[in-house]
Amino acid sequence: MTLPLALSIGDPAGIGPELAAAAWCLRAAESLPHFFVVGSARLVEAAARRRGLNIPICAVKSPDEVAGCFADALPVLDIGDLDYTPGEPCDAGATLALDALSSATGLVRSGAASALITGPIAKSRLARIGFDYPGQTEYVAQACGISPENAVMMLAGPSLRVVPITVHVALRAVPDLLSTELIRNRAAITAAALTRDYGIANPRLAVAGLNPHAGEDGRMGREDADIVAPAVALLREAGINAFGPLPPDTMFHAEARKTYDVAICMYHDQALIPMKALDFDEGVNVTLGLPIIRTSPDHGTAFAIAGTGTARVGPTVAALRMAGECALRRAGL
Incomplete structure (x- = not known):
């Protein structure tokens, strides 16, 4: 690459800063592609030292300089400065996080970088400085000219891939938000992305029911028969290998997982509970349907343990590796 x-x-x-440094230390052992951090060189160096990592930092002015120094130092595109105070979020830190997100997104969109990996943010802090998006996914989608409805969240790990049709909403709101068209659209975007970025020629989509036993012929709710099943039929008419609605409680054991490439789930916890039970330390949040590749470690800011050296680097390594693999496929390599 x-x-x-x-x-x-x-x-x-x-x-985020300490895990970026820890991931760079594993670049050879994990065969990671070249990457650079967008943020503050001095801050990343301080975060690394606090974790016990005495690593060289290379401040770069453009992605073109990364290949020349990556083997010997962690490249950081220095866009600002801030004292490193782990576990104490502030408005200045939120501003740096937003500036880094904007700069990194722009570099990938312009073709200067091959993929975007977003470090964890505190949405409440960003809201204080005027960030009016539900999260980074919606921000990146709009920056790419994509409607948020067409930006699909997939969680992926070694054992399982899942897509929640509805995401950060109250459980009581889910039945009213679900529609045949919403399920069909997001599942179709998922199928196309699995082919383009994951090399799966004919992806198999297992579609979960909303209700226990997938409604059991209407005795436990009509949503599965009236909303989910028609979406599956439309997907199959379009040539997509989708099947369901399936009883959610029998979809995630080892033998069942062999029968599909992704589970299309109706709500957040239906997707994320099995995902995190199986692949907690290697889960990656991927945004499908974008013209660029975007991944993120599947965890938050973890302010309570920031600077203690106990945060696990596995999700960051997995997000970098997956972004690199997808970038290679898009490049035809």
């Missing part, structure tokens, strides 16, 4: 990956620093008071 000739173009490096861009990793935005996330909230500087969280675990």
